[in-house]
Amino acid sequence: MTTAPKGAALFPASFxxxxxxxxxxxxxxxxxxxxxxxxxxxxxxxxxxxxxxxxLEMLETVxxxxxxxTLTSFDGLVVDYASEIGARAVIRGLxxxxxxxxxxEMALMNRHMKPEVETLFLMTGQEYFYVSSSRxxxxxxxxxxVSEWVPPIVAEYLAKKFGRR
Amino acid sequence: MTTAPKGAALFPASFxxxxxxxxxxxxxxxxxxxxxxxxxxxxxxxxxxxxxxxxLEMLETVxxxxxxxTLTSFDGLVVDYASEIGARAVIRGLxxxxxxxxxxEMALMNRHMKPEVETLFLMTGQEYFYVSSSRxxxxxxxxxxVSEWVPPIVAEYLAKKFGRR
Amino acid sequence: MTTAPKGAALFPASFxxxxxxxxxxxxxxxxxxxxxxxxxxxxxxxxxxxxxxxxLEMLETVxxxxxxxTLTSFDGLVVDYASEIGARAVIRGLxxxxxxxxxxEMALMNRHMKPEVETLFLMTGQEYFYVSSSRxxxxxxxxxxVSEWVPPIVAEYLAKKFGRR
Amino acid sequence: MTTAPKGAALFPASFxxxxxxxxxxxxxxxxxxxxxxxxxxxxxxxxxxxxxxxxLEMLETVxxxxxxxTLTSFDGLVVDYASEIGARAVIRGLxxxxxxxxxxEMALMNRHMKPEVETLFLMTGQEYFYVSSSRxxxxxxxxxxVSEWVPPIVAEYLAKKFGRR
Amino acid sequence: MTTAPKGAALFPASFxxxxxxxxxxxxxxxxxxxxxxxxxxxxxxxxxxxxxxxxLEMLETVxxxxxxxTLTSFDGLVVDYASEIGARAVIRGLxxxxxxxxxxEMALMNRHMKPEVETLFLMTGQEYFYVSSSRxxxxxxxxxxVSEWVPPIVAEYLAKKFGRR
Amino acid sequence: MTTAPKGAALFPASFxxxxxxxxxxxxxxxxxxxxxxxxxxxxxxxxxxxxxxxxLEMLETVxxxxxxxTLTSFDGLVVDYASEIGARAVIRGLxxxxxxxxxxEMALMNRHMKPEVETLFLMTGQEYFYVSSSRxxxxxxxxxxVSEWVPPIVAEYLAKKFGRR
Numbered sequence: 007m008t009t010a011p012k013g014a015a016l017f018p019a020s021f022x023x024x025x026x027x028x029x030x031x032x033x034x035x036x037x038x039x040x041x042x043x044x045x046x047x048x049x050x051x052x053x054x055x056x057x058x059x060x061x062l063e064m065l066e067t068v069x070x071x072x073x074x075x076t077l078t079s080f081d082g083l084v085v086d087y088a089s090e091i092g093a094r095a096v097i098r099g100l101x102x103x104x105x106x107x108x109x110x111e112m113a114l115m116n117r118h119m120k121p122e123v124e125t126l127f128l129m130t131g132q133e134y135f136y137v138s139s140s141r142x143x144x145x146x147x148x149x150x151x152v153s154e155w156v157p158p159i160v161a162e163y164l165a166k167k168f169g170r171r
Numbered sequence: 172m173t174t175a176p177k178g179a180a181l182f183p184a185s186f187x188x189x190x191x192x193x194x195x196x197x198x199x200x201x202x203x204x205x206x207x208x209x210x211x212x213x214x215x216x217x218x219x220x221x222x223x224x225x226x227l228e229m230l231e232t233v234x235x236x237x238x239x240x241t242l243t244s245f246d247g248l249v250v251d252y253a254s255e256i257g258a259r260a261v262i263r264g265l266x267x268x269x270x271x272x273x274x275x276e277m278a279l280m281n282r283h284m285k286p287e288v289e290t291l292f293l294m295t296g297q298e299y300f301y302v303s304s305s306r307x308x309x310x311x312x313x314x315x316x317v318s319e320w321v322p323p324i325v326a327e328y329l330a331k332k333f334g335r336r
Numbered sequence: 337m338t339t340a341p342k343g344a345a346l347f348p349a350s351f352x353x354x355x356x357x358x359x360x361x362x363x364x365x366x367x368x369x370x371x372x373x374x375x376x377x378x379x380x381x382x383x384x385x386x387x388x389x390x391x392l393e394m395l396e397t398v399x400x401x402x403x404x405x406t407l408t409s410f411d412g413l414v415v416d417y418a419s420e421i422g423a424r425a426v427i428r429g430l431x432x433x434x435x436x437x438x439x440x441e442m443a444l445m446n447r448h449m450k451p452e453v454e455t456l457f458l459m460t461g462q463e464y465f466y467v468s469s470s471r472x473x474x475x476x477x478x479x480x481x482v483s484e485w486v487p488p489i490v491a492e493y494l495a496k497k498f499g500r501r
Numbered sequence: 502m503t504t505a506p507k508g509a510a511l512f513p514a515s516f517x518x519x520x521x522x523x524x525x526x527x528x529x530x531x532x533x534x535x536x537x538x539x540x541x542x543x544x545x546x547x548x549x550x551x552x553x554x555x556x557l558e559m560l561e562t563v564x565x566x567x568x569x570x571t572l573t574s575f576d577g578l579v580v581d582y583a584s585e586i587g588a589r590a591v592i593r594g595l596x597x598x599x600x601x602x603x604x605x606e607m608a609l610m611n612r613h614m615k616p617e618v619e620t621l622f623l624m625t626g627q628e629y630f631y632v633s634s635s636r637x638x639x640x641x642x643x644x645x646x647v648s649e650w651v652p653p654i655v656a657e658y659l660a661k662k663f664g665r666r
Numbered sequence: 667m668t669t670a671p672k673g674a675a676l677f678p679a680s681f682x683x684x685x686x687x688x689x690x691x692x693x694x695x696x697x698x699x700x701x702x703x704x705x706x707x708x709x710x711x712x713x714x715x716x717x718x719x720x721x722l723e724m725l726e727t728v729x730x731x732x733x734x735x736t737l738t739s740f741d742g743l744v745v746d747y748a749s750e751i752g753a754r755a756v757i758r759g760l761x762x763x764x765x766x767x768x769x770x771e772m773a774l775m776n777r778h779m780k781p782e783v784e785t786l787f788l789m790t791g792q793e794y795f796y797v798s799s800s801r802x803x804x805x806x807x808x809x810x811x812v813s814e815w816v817p818p819i820v821a822e823y824l825a826k827k828f829g830r831r
Numbered sequence: 832m833t834t835a836p837k838g839a840a841l842f843p844a845s846f847x848x849x850x851x852x853x854x855x856x857x858x859x860x861x862x863x864x865x866x867x868x869x870x871x872x873x874x875x876x877x878x879x880x881x882x883x884x885x886x887l888e889m890l891e892t893v894x895x896x897x898x899x900x901t902l903t904s905f906d907g908l909v910v911d912y913a914s915e916i917g918a919r920a921v922i923r924g925l926x927x928x929x930x931x932x933x934x935x936e937m938a939l940m941n942r943h944m945k946p947e948v949e950t951l952f953l954m955t956g957q958e959y960f961y962v963s964s965s966r967x968x969x970x971x972x973x974x975x976x977v978s979e980w981v982p983p984i985v986a987e988y989l990a991k992k993f994g995r996r
Contacts, residue, residue, distance in 0.1 A: 127292035622787035
């Protein structure tokens, strides 16, 4: 984990675990913002399926070598972290109406707290509209093979966590 | 009207006429993209309330002097124009769910036509959620004073077009 | 048409023509607001299917005798008329999400123009969710019998306007 | 045009013109209902871009030979036509939330008029979510090439209608 | 519980417990698909209010004798079970927009996993729009009488589970 | 806590804790209904962050002295309580689409249970669209200062409950 470059855009998410949908967003965001900080958001109250360290390991394996991408994690509010690293743009992916409403409300509150940080929405590739970390974990718990929606390293972690059935 | 600078973000709209909501978006977009091309989209089939020239005159008066902002107009597809001027990012404002659906579909189609151009969505300031050019024109036609939602030059144009009542 | 009583709630709509869904709303609104002004909104720019006079005639036949209900028509902005008659509450019916968005935006703008007038939303009875004046006219133009969704007087007016087929 | 087989499912639409999205729906519907009546709905009041004959010609070229598919057109209400041909299921495609609301309301009204006819919704293939006849015509009017979203015969008709630019 | 007949449509749900809304859907689905497999979906991770056995008992009492209906339960993915029993159509009920989004995403993922199984959506009768197993259980926990929304046998089970208050 | 006056409107909510958004709704509702019963809804099954007594203490401090406002709490169904105190109108705030769907369904069910009680929806002030008790508690748990969205007494209670960090 290195220091976030000044002026980079911030892409915060739980990444619990990273999916191909996330990777699609990283690729799209980089087309517009060559310097991107991909940051695992720690939620003090929700424990998550994977530890922050595991999530970073998976991300490291998958996008650790991509030029212009910095991997970090943070604890607290997204806007505070954005201010701390000097990011003016926070990137959030949208898949559907349901996402939109939640994201819209969060973005309004974030804007109120830090008017200098702007939230930008990007559409996920349409082949990932139904892909979310939580849904994939649900599918894995039913014994489904989700390897086409996650990188190989994540498939391994999921198999370890949920048992190979 | 000058040449669009390489690498600028493109903000296309009808601007028929420009409202304070549009200006809010320009200001927000510029926080992230210091170089911005504000472009009046010509619709070959719909005639509009103001001519392209009038729309550009109003924009010129209002944001003609803002450093980093280039005013233009274009005819045809947004993505073709974005490619032509080398813009990688197209900025679109979102006010509400209704906007979102239409914009989402357009963005998917645009992405399909030019995968190298990415659409980024920005939320309009919440004090402008109910402000749109068409609604303001409807209000003016009912004799309402809309001067708080448009720049003074636009209030004049609207009064001229719809008659002072 | 009599003078609107001070303090009554205002229920403005096009009533082009009145449907059983409108009547359901009048009945519901009156449970809460015993004095109700039912007002035909004149749209200077859109001509409508029936004249204001015809719309009032139909309403007169149907709810002219209901105690506490005053029938009127107005030209201009809803909030201006509400202020003029001293109404503090404007009643609007909601049938579905689509209504909600439009109504929500209008109510925000109205609130901004006249903060002392509050918009209150009532749900239409669920048996009227799919009933709107425009849809009924569309059905009539296809030769459908819509008599179960409108009062008899309206069925006659529709038959006259669209021809008995 | 042949007689609709008893018990077939009905897929009514404007098909003005047929798109690959429609064809995708036909294919999906046939997986479930081997006998399918594909019917061009005539709208007495809206003239449309192509005549009913042209629409049927395009459909004939594209799916005229598919076993189990019958091509027809009808004038009037969908449910009346469904009753007439003895169809118990009406198939409608859904692309997005916006479709859903309109379709939902129509289906409720149709159900009320003919309780014995059930509306079944199918999702369009996700690669066609942004494809509609009206959007394609809009794109063509801007000079865009839409040949990947329509069958070759439709591309020709569109070129003839809108002129090759 | 008998073997699912080849070619039947599958109606999977939690049925925890069955409501009159479910029964309405069964009746509607049977109009189109005379052979229907009604299957209780077991969720390995969520325990539910009633056991799978209790849910099947209630269903057995209510629709056990309906010709063409087969009752079963299954563990795992809906699409796997659909494939196993040779069902080409999976029936899902829609009550509202909220349902629609979730169902839409699930159907996209299911389609991706088993392209040969198609999801068909049916609208619940509008008198059941606000009826769901979870809402009814919430009402029962508040001491409400829900007997008009469930069959008598379910009212008894609910009374036993939540205590008669 | 005094007896609810006959004919007052009822504004029921969890108030866990009261926010400035709630206070905005109370103020708006009072413009239309000078007599208002503000009632803390007790949820037998969910324990909540603050006790009913604490919630009432905060409300008492903030709106205890407002003429026309009566503070109470109740256990059970909203409509039963409305009937008990003779309220014909139940007031609910709407912030967004998501609220709308849930509220709409609850209102339909409530209407069915007590047709004589009507639910009226009011829009929250737009500066409170993103303010909800649960979101504020989430922010506080992240160490954020939420004092601009709650009255001072509530800020104190939140600080005590979540610890000053």
